[in-house]
Structures are given as C-alpha cells and as structure tokens.
Amino acid sequence: MRHFPIFRLRVTTPRLELRLPSLDDLDALADLAAEGVHDPELMPFTFPWTDAEPAARALGTLQYHFGTWASWSPERWSCLFAVACEGRVVGMQELSGSDFAVTREVSTGSWLGRRFQGKGIGTEMRTAVLHLAFDGLDARYAVSGAFTDDHASLAVSRKLGYRDDGIETHSRRGKAADLRRLRLTRDDWTTLPGFEIHGLGPCLPLFGAEPAP
Structure with a gap:
C-alpha cells in the first residue's frame, strides 16, 4: 500500500515478528481477546475493555485496529x-505518539493471550518497540504505566530500565486504584543484538519523524 507504507513495517x-495485522491476523487477535487475556479478578487496563462479553471483546478488538x-x-x-x-x-x-516531532516521546501498551504468558514474550515484544522508538524514530523518552497490583507489567518495565515517574489515581471498577507511571530515557536504553527494523524509511513522515534537513 503505497500511501500507507506502515503495512510494510x-x-x-x-523469536518474534511485529507487524501491522492482516485481516487473518485480526481474526486471530479477536479470538485471543475472546478467550481472555488476564485473570478476571484483576483489571490491568485503565479502560476496562476486557470486562465485556467474549463476542464483544472480539468485535471491539477489530474496531480498535480499524x-x-x-x-x-x-x-x-x-x-x-x-x-x-x-x-x-x-x-x-x-507504540503511540502525540506531537512526536516536538516531544520525541512515545508510550506503549500491550496484551498477550493467556496461554502465551509466562514465556518472556512480553519483555521481548516491548523491547522490540523500544528498539523501533529509540533506534528507528530517534525518540528521547518512552513512557508506560501499570496499576500497582499489575506485577507482571511492572517487572517488565523494571527489567528494561524504566524509572518511576509518579502516581496517578484512577477509578477502576468503581474503586480508586493507583497507577504507577514509568519513564525510560534514551540514555538508559541499550540496543540489543538480534532486533531489526524493516521497511521504516517510507514510514518516517507518517510518524512525524522525518530526518532533520
């Protein structure tokens, strides 16, 4: 797709390949969402999309991507x-950005199908988009956040070198819950071998990351 080259990125x-999903990939993601991505007793997301019924989670996954x-x-x-x-x-x-050309800051979010958790995939896929952010897009900062009882997400952030960046209080299922903000700077980032970016050049203007003149 010449006018939206992100699909070739x-x-x-x-172990992994990260790509914009094809329609078949979207079906697979919707199936995983319907199966569940976390313990129903917990809620790791600020927007509780996983509280919906399985069919609604599947459809919502498709609609979010579209x-x-x-x-x-x-x-x-x-x-x-x-x-x-x-x-x-x-x-x-x-991986998301707002006024990236000015801020050079990105944020991340993710989920894994429950049967694929506990295998180190979450760390590896976060590392992949940080590689894209810092080494591909020349970001200065990457930010993330997790509720204080989301130990798995916080462990990934700590492992990758994020530092505390404050606390926010959110309403979660009708109760107050603290979310810990985290920040990773370019100076604290270390590029790892075996992580590669393909097809980025034509995408740079769409990210607001055109090379400086």
Whole structure:
C-alpha cells in the first residue's frame, strides 16, 4: 500500500515478528481477546475493555485496529502491531505518539493471550518497540504505566530500565486504584543484538519523524 507504507513495517527479534495485522491476523487477535487475556479478578487496563462479553471483546478488538488506521496522522498516531511467535499470533503491542516531532516521546501498551504468558514474550515484544522508538524514530523518552497490583507489567518495565515517574489515581471498577507511571530515557536504553527494523524509511513522515534537513 503505497500511501500507507506502515503495512510494510516490521520489527523482528530472535523469536518474534511485529507487524501491522492482516485481516487473518485480526481474526486471530479477536479470538485471543475472546478467550481472555488476564485473570478476571484483576483489571490491568485503565479502560476496562476486557470486562465485556467474549463476542464483544472480539468485535471491539477489530474496531480498535480499524479506528487507529482511519485516524492516523503525523501529529497523533498509534501503531498496533500483531505479535507473531513461530508463525502464530500471540498478542498485540502498541507504540503511540502525540506531537512526536516536538516531544520525541512515545508510550506503549500491550496484551498477550493467556496461554502465551509466562514465556518472556512480553519483555521481548516491548523491547522490540523500544528498539523501533529509540533506534528507528530517534525518540528521547518512552513512557508506560501499570496499576500497582499489575506485577507482571511492572517487572517488565523494571527489567528494561524504566524509572518511576509518579502516581496517578484512577477509578477502576468503581474503586480508586493507583497507577504507577514509568519513564525510560534514551540514555538508559541499550540496543540489543538480534532486533531489526524493516521497511521504516517510507514510514518516517507518517510518524512525524522525518530526518532533520
């Protein structure tokens, strides 16, 4: 697709491929969402989309992806990658930016199908988009956040070198819950071998990351 080259962008790691999903990939993501992506007793998301019924979670997954494609602009974008491990779609990794040309700041979010959790995939796919952000897009900062009882997400952030960046209080299922903000700077980022970016050049204007003249 010449006018939206993001569909040719890929990030590869020793085990994973991150790509904008095909329609078949979207079906696979919707199936995973319907199966569930976390313990129903917990809620790791600020928007509780996983509280919906399975069919609604599946449809919402499709609609969310379609919506980000339709609303993409260099001033505000959200790149939703399907994550494939050994050829099988296992989850979604998001990298987003707002006024990136000015702020040089990105944020991340993700989820994995429950049967693929506990295998180190979450760390590897977050590392992949950080590689894209810092080494591909020349970001200065990457921010993330997790509720204080989301130990798995916080552990990934700590492992990758994020530092505390404050606390926010959210209403979660009708009760107050603290979310810990986290920030990773370019100076604290270390590029790892085996992580590669493919097809980025034509995409740079869409990210607001055109090379300086």
